[in-house]
Amino acid sequence: xxxxxxxxxxxGHNGLVNGxxxxxxxLRTLILERRDIVGGAxxxxxxxxxxxxxxxxxxLSLLRPEIIxxxxxxxxxxxxxxxxxxxxxxxxxxxxxVGQDRxxxxxxxxxxxxxxxxxxxxxxxxxxxxxxxxxxxFDQIPxxxxxxxxxxxxxxxxxxRHLRGIDKDxxxxxxxxxxxxxxxxxxxxxxxxxxxxxxxxxxxxxxxVGPMSQGSGLVLLFHGMGEHDGEFGSWAFHKGGNxxxxxxxxxxxQGFGAEVVVGSEVERVITSNSRATGVxxxxxxxxxxxxxxxxxxxxxxxxxxxxxxxxxxDLVDNLRKYKYQGSSSKVNFALDALPQYPSLPxxxxxxxxxxxxxxxxxxxxxxxDEAKYGWYSTRPYIDGCIQSTIDPDMAPPxxxxxxxxxxxxxxxxxxxxxxxxxxxxxxxxxxxxxSFFPGFNDLVLQREVVTPLDIEQVAGLPEGNIFHxxxxxxxxxxxxxxxxxxxxxxPIDGYYQCGSGTHPGGxxxxxxxxxxxxxxxxxxxxxxxxxxxxx
Amino acid sequence: xxxxxxxxxxxxxxxxxxxxxxxxxxxxxxxxxxxEKFEYFAVRNAVGLFDSSPLYKYRIVGPDAERxxxxxxxxxxxxxxxxxxxxxxxxxxxxxxxxxxxxxxxGPDEFLLTAAEPNLAYFANLIEGRAVEIHEVTEEIxxxxxxxxxxxxxxxxxAPGLDTLRPFDHTRAEIGGAQVTVSRTGFTxxxxxxxxxxxxxxxxxxxxxxxxxxxxxxxxxxxxxxVMTRIEAGLLLVNVDFEVSRFAENDEHRSTPDELGLGWMLxxxxxxxxxxxxxxxxxxxxxxxxxxxxxxxxxxxxxxxxRKFTEADMIPPKDHVPVYGDMMVYDDEVKRVGYAxxxxxxxxxxxxxxxxxxxxxxxxTGTRVNLxxxxxxxxxxxxxxxxxxxVFRPARRSALPGANNDHRTQGxxx
Numbered sequence: 001x002x003x004x005x006x007x008x009x010x011x012g013h014n015g016l017v018n019g020x021x022x023x024x025x026x027l028r029t030l031i032l033e034r035r036d037i038v039g040g041a042x043x044x045x046x047x048x049x050x051x052x053x054x055x056x057x058x059x060l061s062l063l064r065p066e067i068i069x070x071x072x073x074x075x076x077x078x079x080x081x082x083x084x085x086x087x088x089x090x091x092x093x094x095x096x097x098v099g100q101d102r103x104x105x106x107x108x109x110x111x112x113x114x115x116x117x118x119x120x121x122x123x124x125x126x127x128x129x130x131x132x133x134x135x136x137x138f139d140q141i142p143x144x145x146x147x148x149x150x151x152x153x154x155x156x157x158x159x160x161r162h163l164r165g166i167d168k169d170x171x172x173x174x175x176x177x178x179x180x181x182x183x184x185x186x187x188x189x190x191x192x193x194x195x196x197x198x199x200x201x202x203x204x205x206x207x208x209v210g211p212m213s214q215g216s217g218l219v220l221l222f223h224g225m226g227e228h229d230g231e232f233g234s235w236a237f238h239k240g241g242n243x244x245x246x247x248x249x250x251x252x253x254q255g256f257g258a259e260v261v262v263g264s265e266v267e268r269v270i271t272s273n274s275r276a277t278g279v280x281x282x283x284x285x286x287x288x289x290x291x292x293x294x295x296x297x298x299x300x301x302x303x304x305x306x307x308x309x310x311x312x313x314d315l316v317d318n319l320r321k322y323k324y325q326g327s328s329s330k331v332n333f334a335l336d337a338l339p340q341y342p343s344l345p346x347x348x349x350x351x352x353x354x355x356x357x358x359x360x361x362x363x364x365x366x367x368x369d370e371a372k373y374g375w376y377s378t379r380p381y382i383d384g385c386i387q388s389t390i391d392p393d394m395a396p397p398x399x400x401x402x403x404x405x406x407x408x409x410x411x412x413x414x415x416x417x418x419x420x421x422x423x424x425x426x427x428x429x430x431x432x433x434x435s436f437f438p439g440f441n442d443l444v445l446q447r448e449v450v451t452p453l454d455i456e457q458v459a460g461l462p463e464g465n466i467f468h469x470x471x472x473x474x475x476x477x478x479x480x481x482x483x484x485x486x487x488x489x490x491p492i493d494g495y496y497q498c499g500s501g502t503h504p505g506g507x508x509x510x511x512x513x514x515x516x517x518x519x520x521x522x523x524x525x526x527x528x529x530x531x532x533x534x535x
Numbered sequence: 536x537x538x539x540x541x542x543x544x545x546x547x548x549x550x551x552x553x554x555x556x557x558x559x560x561x562x563x564x565x566x567x568x569x570x571e572k573f574e575y576f577a578v579r580n581a582v583g584l585f586d587s588s589p590l591y592k593y594r595i596v597g598p599d600a601e602r603x604x605x606x607x608x609x610x611x612x613x614x615x616x617x618x619x620x621x622x623x624x625x626x627x628x629x630x631x632x633x634x635x636x637x638x639x640x641x642g643p644d645e646f647l648l649t650a651a652e653p654n655l656a657y658f659a660n661l662i663e664g665r666a667v668e669i670h671e672v673t674e675e676i677x678x679x680x681x682x683x684x685x686x687x688x689x690x691x692x693x694a695p696g697l698d699t700l701r702p703f704d705h706t707r708a709e710i711g712g713a714q715v716t717v718s719r720t721g722f723t724x725x726x727x728x729x730x731x732x733x734x735x736x737x738x739x740x741x742x743x744x745x746x747x748x749x750x751x752x753x754x755x756x757x758x759x760x761x762v763m764t765r766i767e768a769g770l771l772l773v774n775v776d777f778e779v780s781r782f783a784e785n786d787e788h789r790s791t792p793d794e795l796g797l798g799w800m801l802x803x804x805x806x807x808x809x810x811x812x813x814x815x816x817x818x819x820x821x822x823x824x825x826x827x828x829x830x831x832x833x834x835x836x837x838x839x840x841x842r843k844f845t846e847a848d849m850i851p852p853k854d855h856v857p858v859y860g861d862m863m864v865y866d867d868e869v870k871r872v873g874y875a876x877x878x879x880x881x882x883x884x885x886x887x888x889x890x891x892x893x894x895x896x897x898x899x900t901g902t903r904v905n906l907x908x909x910x911x912x913x914x915x916x917x918x919x920x921x922x923x924x925x926v927f928r929p930a931r932r933s934a935l936p937g938a939n940n941d942h943r944t945q946g947x948x949x
Contacts, residue, residue, distance in 0.1 A: 068885050069837045079883060081580055084573040100570035101552075132850055229882055230853030239580060349568070390573075390752065392581045392685055397750030 004030045004259075006291035006520070007279055009266045009305065010499065012040020012459075015295030016249035016260075017513030018498040020071050022291070023256035025521050030287055031258055032279065034265040034460065037243075038250045040295075041459040041466065042508055044243025048446050050396040051334040054241040055450060056459055056466070058330075058385050058403040059083070059354075061226025061235040062507040064139060067514055076251040077244070080228060080236035081390055083353030088198045089436045090359045093343045096194045097350050113192035123189045123199075124233075127224050130174050131232045133166045138225055138504045141515050142477045146484050177217040178473060183361050185217050193360040201358040201381060202233075204407055206466045206506060208327040210368030211361045219471050222505065235354070237387045241394065242508060249510075269294070269305045269495055276495035279305075290494050291520060295513065297461060297468035298322055298481035298501040302490070311491050318482040322475060322501075326464030327371055329409040330450035331429045335400040338386065339437035348389065355384035357432060367408055374414025376425045379432050381407040399445075404429060411452040411463040418453040425451065467506020468499050477503055488516035493528070496520055537562045540588040541677035541737035545745075549755055556758060559651060561589035566757040572855050572882065574760035578723050579883050581752030582683035584744065585761050587722075587729060588737075590636075591653055592676055595646040597667035604646060606811050607661055608638065609792060610800040613809070615640045620703045620718055623648075623800070624792060630816030631780035631789040632797075633657070634773055637720055639705060647672070651773050657781070661812075677737040679744060680720075681753075682727035682764070684929075687936035689748040690717065690728055697728070702933055711736065711743030722761060724768020726931040762857050766877045766890060769832060769924025771795060775859050776830070776876045776890055791820055794892065796830035796924060829898035832926040833864070833875060833906060835887035836918040843917050847910045853880040853887070863907040864891055865916055872897055872904060881927065888926050889919070897921060 004027075008019040011033030019031040037043055041056040060080055068078060085099035096112060098105050102121075110117040143155035166174070176185055182203030186196045200211035203220035210216065228234035238245035250260050264285070269292050270278040278288035294301040298319055302308060308316050338348040358364050358381050367377035383405040388395035395401050406429050413421060426449040434440045452464025461468060469475055480486055481501045488496050498516030500506040538561045540546060546564055554565040563586070566574060577583040595604060604612045609632075610623040620639040624632050636650040658669050681690055691697050694708035694717055705718035713736030721727030732740045745753065762772065771777055777795055778788045792798055803809060804818050820826055844851035857879040864873035873893035881888045893904060900923050905916035 065837075065841075065885075074883070074885055078885070079580070081576050082570065082572050082882070084568075084570040100572065104569050128850065229855070229880065229885075230851060232850075352573070390576065390580070392750075392752040 002285070002287045004028045004287060004289040006030070006293065007032065007287050007289045008293045008295055008498070009269075009279060010034070010040065010295030011038035011250070011260060011262065012295055012499075013042050013246050013249060013508050013510060014498050014500060014513035015040070015293075016246060016253050017067060017071070017510040018293055018295060018517050019258045019260075020249065020253035020256055021514060021517030022293075022520065023253060023258035024071070025517070027291070029253075029258040030289070031253060031260045032264040032266055032281070032287070033260070033262045036263050038260060038262060039243050039246035041455070041461060042242040042246045044241030047448060048334050051399065051401050051446070052241055052394045053332045053334075053401060053448055054243065054385075054387070054403045055332065055448065056330060056455065057242045057508055058387075058405065059235050060238050060242065060245065060508055061223070061228060061233075062509040062511075064509055064511050064514060065227065066139070067510045070514075071249070071252045072255070073248050073252055076248045076255060077239075078248045079239035081239055082228065083235050083237060083390075085350060085353045086198065087350035087353065087355045088194055088359070089341060089355070089357065090194050091363075094194075095341065095343065095350070096198060098198075109192070109195060112194055113190070116190045116192045116195050119189045120195065126170075126173055127221075128232050129167070129170045130177065130221065131224055133170050133174060134221070134225065136162060137477070139511065139515075141488070141519055142486050142503050144484060144487050145478050174221075177221040179214065180217045181212050181214050182216040182220045183212045183365075185220065186361070197358040197360045197363060198356050200361050200364060201356055201383065204364060204368070204381065205383070205405070206328050207471055208325050208371065208408070208410070210365045212365050213368070215472060218473060218476075222471055222507075225504075226507070237385070237391060239391055239393065241387065245508070266305065269492070271306060271310065271492055271495070274310060274491070275493040291496065291524075292494060293496040293498050293516060293520065295499045297324075297499055298497070299324070299462045300460070301497050301499065301501070306492060306495070315482050315485060315491065322481060323470040323472060324411070324463035324465040325470065326411045326452040326455060326461070326466065327408045328455075328464070328466055329406040329425060329452060330448070331404045331406055331426045332448040332450070333402040333404070333444050334395070334446040335386075335402055335443045336445055337398070337443055338389070338400055339433070339440050339443060341437060351386045352389045353385075355382075355386070357382035357384065357436065371408035371410045374410055374412060376409040376413070376421065376428065377407070378428055380409070380429060382429060382432060384433075404433075409452060411456070411465075418451040422449050422451050425449070468501035469506075471505055476505060480505060488512075488519040489523075538589075538674070540586050541734035542586045542588060542679065542741050545738060545741040546586055546755070554757075558758065559589035559591060560653075563589060564755070564757040566759050567755045571757065571759035571763070574754055574756040575763045575855065575882065577752060577754035577756060578683045578725055578760065578764050580684065581754070582681055582685040582689055582748055583723070583756035583760065584748065584753055585680040585682065585756050587678045587680045588676070588734075590673070590678070591650040591671065592673045593648045593650070593655065593658060594670045594672045595648060595658075595667060596644055597665070598644055599665040599667045600644045600646055603662065603665050603667040604638065604648075605809050607658065609811060609813055609817070611803055611809060612638055612640070612646070617642050618705060620705055620720060622703070624797060626792065626813030626817070627780045628812050628816060629780075629789075630791045630813040630820055631783075631786075632777060632792055632795060633780050635771065639716075639718065652779065675734050676731055677734045677740065678729050678731045679740065680722070680727060680729045681744065681748070682721045682723040682725050684726055684931055685748070685751040685753070686725075686727050689744070689751050689753060690730075692747045693743055698936060700728075701935070711739035713739050715740060722768070722770055723764035724770065724925050724927060724932055725764065725929065726936060759856060763855060763879060766857055766879050766888060767881050767883065767925060767927035769796075769890065769926065771830070771890065772877070790828070791826060792817065793820060793826045794828040794830065826895050828873065828892035829895050830924070831891060831893055831898050832922045832924045833889040833891045833904070833919040834884070834922055834926060835889070835906060836920065837886055839918040840887060843908070843915050844910060847915070849910060855880045855882055862889065862891075864893060864919075865905045865907065866897075867905065869916075875906060883927055890924070893921055
């Protein structure tokens with residue numbers, strides 16, 4: 001009764017991935033989800049009959065391809081749909097549409113700058129080579145710099161060998177990206193404002209940096225790590241929205257024998273002599289296991305589920321300094337018809353992928369300026385998606401849903417709060433859309449506003465940070481979520497972390513869930529923390 | 536100028552790529568817009584519209600039509616009722632396959648046979664005084680295939696009564712003011728229908744279908760998207776996966792029905808009431824176990840594929856555009872045990888797949904073989920699993936269409 005080999009706290013995508021791997025390895029696994037629906041921040045909700053909203057997360061790219069095969073996701077309905085193009089409207093009414101045909105792209109980019117055409121080929125190639133070099137590190141448990149055991153030293157030596165094998169030019173680009181700004185990096189290739197505006201958008205998503213800030217290059221690289229069918233930097237919709245994807249994960253986990261229980265809020269991890277022995281729910285129910293895995297963010301993992309006095313002080317201090325500071329919102333619309341773009345009259349095909357409202361780097365940087373001082377952008381960056389243009393299951397025939405990712409909307413507002421400002425923020429979004437797509441306001445049937453506070457309160461992500469903590473160099477790899485605790489373990493034996501606050505980080509990657517399961521299974525094979533679990 | 540499809544005026548107006556190719560003597564579209572993969576997804580996720588008019592079509596009528604066809608075709612057409620159709624093949628008298636097509640029955644003495652290549656002389660020469668006439672009606676008929684999970688939702692707005700149409704059934708209907716035949720057939724392995732109309736009604740039918748389908752994500756699809764779906768569906772293409780026996784140079788280029796995995800249609804081989812071309816040879820092939828191959832599917836091991844390319848310092852390509860031409864299949868001793876004839880990356884399966892012949896003793900689901908690739912200008916073998924075709928088999932392919940067109944029907948995990 002209530003006895004398991006492993007209990008995973010949180011039925012978001014990483015919790016489901018982790019639980020599926022543990023169950024696949026033969027552990028009797030329980031996945032507990034606080035809400036009445038699994039998926040965490042990857043859910044699809046029918047907020048209006050026939051209209052499916054991707055409330056939070058809205059597209060796929062960084063999902064680690066190994067997971068698709070190892071967890072047999074196709075069998076359970078995994079179906080990523082190609083986004084055939086990206087549409088970048090401009091303030092002068094012109095636009096950039098980049099699609100799947102290289103020759104068309106060369107022609108379209110050359111319209112804005114002839115020299116940017118082959119520069120785009122060069123840029124794509126250079127980024128691909130950096131991604132190829134980094135990918136093995138992205139998909140492996142990072143070494144612990146302070147682990148002096150033979151195994152730990154061997155891991156470090158292996159890392160050094162890998163770095164040593166990277167071509168000089170590729171490594172130089174990697175360092176530029178890891179340490180510099182996206183604007184500087186892009187200036188090394190391009191002259192066209194719209195091309196740079198579009199590409200630099202990936203350097204700010206989910207992060208409180210502007211494209212001219214140092215650190216934005218890293219976010220640019222991070223998003224470049226994604227792939228769709230082997231093409232780096234390419235994105236897809238999941239059929240039925242990202243909520244349908246987490247349903248696939250849940251079916252896969254159940255297929256391997258995991259139990260998924262919703263409506264079960266974990267209050268604390270039960271410990272005994274600094275060992276995890278189970279979890280207690282808010283309603284008093286207890287479940288017991290020698291492995292407890294938290295898919296929640298570092299703050300909840302270390303300071304809410306357990307008593308921080310159980311932890312070393314340096315860890316507690318580093319977690320206190322760990323930056324969340326969510327800066328993103330969602331404003332989602334049910335639309336009566338497709339928006340119209342005046343210079344492409346009668347056309348709707350350009351809406352089949354991202355509609356990227358970032359006409360220049362300066363546009364983004366000015367949007368960031370307001371956030372620096374604690375306010376939301378008057379003219380925000382918007383990443384719009386009308387999935388219903390390619391997935392008829394998302395809206396009734398002829399109608400549409402539009403997901404808009406909005407940047408910047410800082411969690412902490414100076415002199416006001418989100419309950420007061422939410423509609424004004426969404427009005428800014430709508431006014432921005434209206435300025436690019438005259439008549440947009442008349443198309444709106446319904447509007448859903450999701451502020452950082454909503455992301456925190458509904459999805460449970462502290463301060464609404466979509467990545468479980470900023471993608472800063474000080475919060476990645478050796479240091480995610482804290483130096484010495486980047487290998488999914490915690491100071492409490494049998495208690496593990498597998499959320500986006502661990503390597504490789506945020507986005508719907510599944511990487512943390514997968515790598516954490518490898519660590520857990522390796523520890524079990526080595527006889528820790530309990531030999532009974534594998535029985 | 537090649538022959539034009541009856542839909543050419545409409546098709547040309549929406550072909551944004553200026554890419555055309557030649558098929559069955561006609562000018563046809565490779566892809567309508569810049570991504571053939573996007574068109575492919577219309578079939579797997581919404582509905583694709585394909586102009587299949589170029590297929591050769593033969594009207595076969597007369598009191599001896601059924602008897603004639605029973606002797607010419609390898610699959611027994613006699614059980615076919617009016618309102619039904621069947622996939623069929625015709626062999627030579629050594630049991631080698633000439634071609635394949637779909638046979639429709641409209642009445643006791645009235646049939647229509649489709650073919651990818653011209654066959655009029657071949658069929659006509661076999662009449663030998665029987666009371667049957669064969670007319671080529673290719674140019675008189677336009678045909679449009681609507682394929683994908685939304686195909687029923689679109690067509691049922693235009694024509695009632697399609698809900699009871701089982702695979703290969705057909706019925707009369709009126710679409711766009713024109714009399715048409717709607718059949719539950721296609722070349723995609725998905726839920727799908729074909730609409731046959733008088734060529735003179737082509738524009739009206741196209742317009743009605745496009746108007747009904749656009750809100751459901753209907754997209755015209757070209758040749759490339761179609762052949763992607765047919766590989767996933769395990770459907771063979773003449774002169775790609777097999778050659779026409781009567782034009783082959785030697786037996787290495789010929790295949791029997793059993794070798795093509797089509798043995799399931801050879802019923803009643805011991806039925807003396809139906810002598811047909813190739814029967815004796817096919818009986819002999821079975822009794823002596825003389826089959827050299829079996830056509831199967833291959834699923835490439837994604838981990839081995841990733842590993843072999845990564846070891847060669849290459850980003851593993853996942854190209855969905857089908858590759859035709861022999862790719863060797865080996866066992867672990869590097870002995871050739873087969874060859875693949877169609878290869879692609881399947882976006883819905885997230886795997887590289889192939890249609891391949893393997894030695895009959897290896898034609899068991901789960902057999903491990905090695906498929907040969909060229910990596911860094913060297914031959915490299917990658918592990919693959921032998922599986923039965925089709926490798927992609929959605930339930931909607933054969934189920935009666937209901938209101939639920941989701942690609943998966945499992946309940947949500949609330």
